[in-house]
Amino acid sequence: MRNLLGPILICLASMAQATDAPASHPGGIVRLDLGPAEAAAPTVRFQGRRVLVVEAARRWQALIGIALDAEPGWLSAEITDAGGRQREQPLAIEAHDYPVQHLRVKNRRHVDPNPEDLARWARERDAQDVAKRAWRDPAPATATLGLPVDGRRSSAFGLRRTFNGEPRNPHSGLDLAVPNGTPVGAPAAGIVSLTGDYFFNGRTVFVDHGHGLISMLCHLSRIDVAVGDRVAAGEIVGRSGATGRATGPHVHWSVFLNGNAIDPDALLGDS
Ligand SMILES: [Zn+2]
Structure with missing residues (x-):
């Protein structure tokens, strides 16, 4: 062979x-x-x-x-x-070598979930997978996105991760460290397609920008929108926090294209 x-x-x-x-x-x-x-x-x-x-x-x-x-x-x-x-x-x-990142989290269940946690995670995953893979008309007016918060980049996209020494999934978004309670803006116009309080992602808002371009904003302390809300670019969807599996207050921003998490930097505008 x-x-x-x-x-x-x-x-x-x-x-x-x-x-x-x-x-x-x-x-x-x-x-x-x-x-x-x-x-x-x-x-x-x-x-x-x-x-x-x-x-x-x-x-x-x-x-x-x-x-x-x-x-x-x-x-x-x-x-x-x-x-x-x-x-x-x-x-x-082409092959791409993402660096390794070692993290320590206090809540051991966020590293080794118990059966109840796993059942909860599986339930939550299904709804989130639907939101990540959605196809909604119309097409987005632009595929250029803006940062949801102006914060220090504390963790890049793609890092191969260990939690408390144990290998886990690679980092599927960009982390921006900001103080707790910082207003979090929509990276582009869209419709709020899902919100929830999830085991790993914490309080989360999905903004569907259209035609398979979707933002997910995680670890929020507060959600200020509801499913079905139409939001403009930069409109506040919630406040930053450290809910779910987080080592400190930050916004985790994932961007999905045709169902795949991609590096948000690939679509980031100049501003
Ligand atoms: Zn993250």
Whole structure:
């Protein structure tokens, strides 16, 4: 099998060079040029999900979120143009070394949840997964996001983590350390699609910006919005805190694209 894979991989690599396959890495975004924004936007699907397509400099551009646990190698997106013609677009996924971060949390149950905690976590996970993978019309006016709070970056996206010495999932968002009670703004306009008080994430607000672009804001001390509320960019959705699994007051901000958590920095504007 090993002997067979070598030539296949080389063949794929030369194919990608010939087609100029766009590249990214786990937790990153593939920006896929889809031609002039004259006809209606093409439809793009990736791993069974619709993908955000935005207009940039009078061209259509697909923004494809790559999962943090994606293996380096080749993936493919399916593009259907306005006329119904379909084609496959290979995407090159390159390895990316995220640093390791060791954390200590006081509440041992946040490291080794007991059966009740696990049952609660499983219940909460289902609702959150639905919110992370939602597809809601209309498309966002912009795919450029703003920071929810102006705070010190205390933990970057993608860090491979240990809690009290035990390996756990990589960090799927950006942490911004701010004093308890700091107003937390929506990173872009959207609709509040879910709120809750969760085992790991604490008090949390999901803002659905449209077409698979979704923000999740965690560890809040207070939630100031309700499901269904329409919020403008920067509008206050709650106050920062340290609820759930947190080592101190901060805002954890995750950004989802086509169901995958991606590095928020990839969509952050200049301001
Ligand atoms: Zn975090």
